[in-house]
Amino acid sequence: MSLNVTGLHVGYATAQVLHGVDFTIGENETVALLGRNGMGKTTLVRAICGLRPPTITSGSVTFDGVDITKKSSHQISRLGISIVPQGRRVFGSLTTLENLSVIPQRKDILGERWTVERVFEFFPRLGERQTSMARSLSGGEQQMLAIGRALMTNPSLLIMDEPSEGLAPSVLDVIHDRIEGLRGTGLSTLIAEQNVDLALDMADRVIIIDDSGSIPWSGRADELRNDSALLERYLSI
Secondary structure, eight states, X not given: OOEEEEEEEEEOSSOEEEEEEEEEXXXXXXXXXXXXXXXXXXXXXXXXXXXXXXXEEEEEEEETTEEOTTOOHHHHXXXXXXXXXXXXXXXXXXXXXXXXXXXXXXXXXXXXXXXXXXXXXXXXXXXXXXXXXXXXXOHHHHHHHHHHHHHTTOOSEEEEESTTTTOOHHHHHHHHHXXXXXXXXXOEEEEEOSOHHHHHHHOSEEEEOOTTSXXXXXXXXXXXXXXXXXXXXXXXX
């Protein structure tokens, strides 16, 4: 698995947000996407996944050698990229089980497939709430469901947009442990996150977006953690 973003310029009708973004993600790699609020993290995530708006005005995104720059979101999903969106966006009028069962699955995959039973083993709490309407779940349970729903597509790249948003520390510990549990399965992960400590705990590498709409720094997570000047300069920490 490889994702290559090259010279990506992305914007909306009234504003250009990203200017020449370049980065790669390799197989079985967890990468954190960091930056202060409003720097373009969600814009980048949406552009990669083919969600519109925003609009890619130049540059390219390739996934496993396939140019996905102009492909639709459902075409990109079928190639193996799945997203856990900001705000979870579960289907509130469906049960937990129905949320997982309605997801179309990729056929051409290697290794163990994600099934409803495997998701319930991964998140036992969802198994306990499988007949509950999704709108009645707690925020943490909805986040587990959003992750489980994304895994049901059997992705090779999982993209998570602000997975810690609005969650209690005890729930964050569960989400952290489960994301760690995905390591070694061959799944790569891109995590756009405001919680810097959480992101650095989970990530192998970090890429930072700044107010220029580009990536001024990328490197290993432990390198950033130990550099107070970098944390202050780009993340105001």
